[in-house]
Amino acid sequence: EAKRTGRGRHARFHGALEASARYRRLIETDLREAIARRELFLHYQPIVRAEDGATVGYEALLRWHHPVRGPISPLDFIPVAEETGMIDEIGTFVLHEACREASRWTSDRTIAVNLSPAQFRSSALAAQVAAALAASGLPAGRLELEITESVLLDASSNNLALLRQLKQLGTRIALDDFGTGYSSLSYLCTFRFDKIKIDRSFIREICDSREALAVVQAITGLSRSLGIATTAEGVESAEQAACLRREGCTQLQGYLYGRPVPADALPERAGAPIRLEA
Ligand code: C2E
Ligand code: MG
Ligand code: MG
Ligand code: MG
Secondary structure: OHHHHHHHHHHHHHHHHHHHHHHHHHHHHHHHHHOOOOOEEEEEEEEEEOOOOOEEEEEEEEEEEEOOOEEEOHHHHHHHHHHHOOHHHHHHHHHHHHHHHHHOOOOOOEEEEEOOHHHHHOOOHHHHHHHHHHHHOOOHHHEEEEEOOHHHHOOOOOHHHHHHHHHHOOOEEEEEEEOEOOOOOHHHHHOOOOEEEEOHHHHHHOOOOHHHHHHHHHHHHHHHHHOOEEEEOOOOOHHHHHHHHHOOOOEEOOOOOOOOEEHHHOHHHOOOOOOOOO
């Protein structure tokens, strides 16, 4: 009986693995075509000043509309892009697209772009960012690059040097998803970040969990002492926002202020000159 149960369990597990491997292969094959077919595009989500709710910038979030499967989450296809090396081409597309978009806005709001740790494998990363800035004419100070701590995890790599090159260009650097993973405080001494983004998992619990609140208090307190801005991710309710304001969090982002939307839905496009296609 035990044996049968065990085998059954194994069979099901094996099936799930096969299915996910198959899914990955499908994604991989189709992703190779996706850029050329213009299936990848960006959505933009506002980031507001905690004080008064004024929009200070937008985060660019990658979207893939598959012709047959419909929308596929970046959480599903970015890992495949990272494993296969396609992340370089995709990352370059995102940088160029986001900078070009922000350069045509009627405001001087910032644009935040997510960088995968896998993009740091290329020593040309800073040159790629510089090229996107030059091609679009966007001032470097309006570009914010979001990285996760895993970029700094591998002490033997030259990622820190690459990060300093990016900073040298004049871009701002934000530490994304802070509070998850290792969240070693030593990273905050190793590199001078311009901003810490507090992970959504803490914001979700902030009104109900003393522990989540304590973590948020620790992060905002530390950031204040270090002179670093903080953005709370995933703010969905006015109660969460009030609590974050009380803790001195400087910026808020989440569905309460706006979902990620296509570029042509942004208010900064309103007065933009109409482009005549040749
Ligand atoms: P992230 O950089 O932490 O982005 C925030 C995620 O939270 C986004 O999910 C956003 O849509 C979602 N979000 C924002 N406000 C709320 C809220 O109030 N409630 C909830 N439940 N969710 C909210 P999304 O767009 O699915 O992206 C997921 C992750 O995929 C991103 O997390 C980022 O790590 C990655 N990603 C997205 N675009 C890119 C990209 O262009 N390049 C790279 N390398 N990674 C990207
Ligand atoms: Mg991000
Ligand atoms: Mg984040
Ligand atoms: Mg997050």
